[in-house]
Amino acid sequence: MVNFGGYSPTVPFTPVCSNIIKNHCRLPINIYRRNLTKSRSVSSYTQAEQLHYKAPMVARNYLPPWFSVAPMMDWTDNHYRTLARLISKHAWLYTEMLAAETIVYQKDNLDRFLEYSPEQHPIVLQIGGNNLENLAKATELANPYFYDEMNFNCGCPSPKVAGHGCFGVRLMLDPKFVGEAMSVIAANTNVPVSVKCRIGVDDHDSYNELCDFIYKVSSLSPTKHFIIHSRKALLNGISPADNRTIPPLKYEYFYGLLRDFPDLRFTINGGITDINEVNAARSAGAHGVMVGRAAYHNPWHTLGNVDTAIYGAPSCGLTRRQIIEKYQVYGDSVLGKYGSKPHMRDIVKPLLHFFYSEPGNGLWKRKADAAFQHCTTLKSFFEETLVAIPDSVMDSSIPRPPSGREDLFSNMESLLPPSYEASEDVVLCA
Template identity: 65%
Template sequence: MMDWTDNHYRTLARLISKHAWLYTEMVVAETIVHQKDNLDRFLAFPAEQHPIVLQIGGSNLDNLAKATELANAYSYDEINLNCGCPSGKVAGHGCFGARLMFDPEFVGDAMSAIAANCNVPVSVKCRIGVDDRDSYEELCEFVDKVVSKSPTRHFIIHARKALLSGLSPAENRNVTASIRQGAHRVMVGRAAYNNPWNMLGHVDSEVYGMPTRRSSRRQILESYQVYGDSIMGQYGPSRPNVRQLAKPLLNLFHSEPGNGLWKRKADSTLRHCKTLESFLEETLDAIPNSVLDAPIGKEAYIEEGHFADMDSLLPPRYSSLTNGSCEIPALVTAST
């Protein structure tokens, strides 16, 4: 999500979950190509963020190939092509994003070019359909064409159609859809940003079967503060400011006692504090110690089945989705 899943948010997410796959903001291929002398600004990330996927946007084969070649040096774990963004700047004037679903032939060529210029798996993020082209058969045809022309075997499907005429990106998020056959895995977007502790805190144990980190939010904030204040000292005039660093933290106490006061104090404090350490010192007294020091546990999200066994939802029909030519390990993404 552009302007949301930046390095700062991904650092916080990785402190909460060790195993969840993280995705970058969409980076336009032309940006990478034309800023090749300043690539760290767009592509660098701490090693701790692995596994991490770079999402690229674009509709020019040469630039997609060049951008991928440049990005390959940064050792991402996967390269993803955005075929799902409904923004007018992207799908309209930019002629990529969700509009690419109208041209599966091109997407297949694009994925072939991307795969040829990197040494990691490649994937496509798309919608269940666009405008009036939204039947299950048309979705299968899109997948089949891309698979037939490239080594792509991973499709992340946003469980909504995109309406490119007359709806803003925010209005597109209100278009409802159902998962007709099930999902193998689930991608979570805004819900993981708006409630990171509850949405990510159980991922390691409930999805990956690994031990949950027993860190408290106090410990996570201490680690994040070290990260934030250290990078403020590295980049000179272009360094991030405290407001940018604090932005991912503002939903860490979603629905908890003291959350309202914490946000009011944060708004006031961000107007004058110069370090992340001082920001936390001036605001955290709004949160009870019982909340700050509580480790991740079996809370309501688990009891309500928010992390059901996704493998059990995958129907046999998906094995023949492309006439046996591919296995699709992550077919559906949930948007929240």
């Protein structure tokens, strides 16, 4: 079993202090500590107060991030994460990338961007940016929301993010800045920090250049965890979708990093579509596996098998009907919470793949399109649309995972690139 340092492999955190966190989540963590030591000893506080102050540390008692759901813009929002957590209790969930500037400029409206239910732990906040001051402020503003890790985006190839010298994957061309950014983020939070990146950018795609990036960032900052999307990014105008398919996967680069940086932790991402492939990647040595679209487009089969097949824990034990009932309570509680948003479509969006490949799926989606026009509660929406799904589907338990490419990483040893040796100028730079 891989030791994923910084995470305690014990029973996942049950937020017994969730109400206390909820009531006080707008107070910065440094105020907690200052008040705690100002005039009273810890022993003089009530049990509830002590639970509150300990919350950031207690919240780390999760199983390690052997499986995580990738941050995906417009997809891994609060609604999707709520559904995902109903299906899997142990998968690590990532937010959508949130620009540091958004957090800073919306500091009086942060709940809309950063709030989530305590049940979503373990959860990672991914931020992006290229301004050190804003990254520092954004990290500090996010602290009271008790995310379990802060992740920095160095992998997004979207022209809106990477274009015009902005941020995302283009930052891989400036590892010195990334190291500085990670130091700033780490200095303003007490939770672990990590970087998500690609294996290269345009013609800067050699294994040695990737290693130079990892070496510099880890030498210049406390970063010990890297999530590696095993494709390079092309910034010549192709779409983000094409950037997920056109550049070839080079898993050998990822496994080369495991060999050459034994003191760091690496999570593999890209092209892994089912639980068997997740286990194959971990058997080959990956510390963790991150899955994106497979977890979104087929959540029942993918996330439904994470707890049992990856963590050896009991499944959620719920049927689709029971998950729908729980999600309905959530959906009706947040519908229109911020004026006209979220809309019914926003809340139902993650469910549009819930019956993937099942009988009645097409009819359910057509009924959903019609129901969006007039339904005002999730309860009425479900009453009108779920008649399309047979009871046998609604009440069935999670199926065993289908067979996948279990040999996907079997020949990796013979494909590894030559071992990395940092050049003198790289060492001096770091």
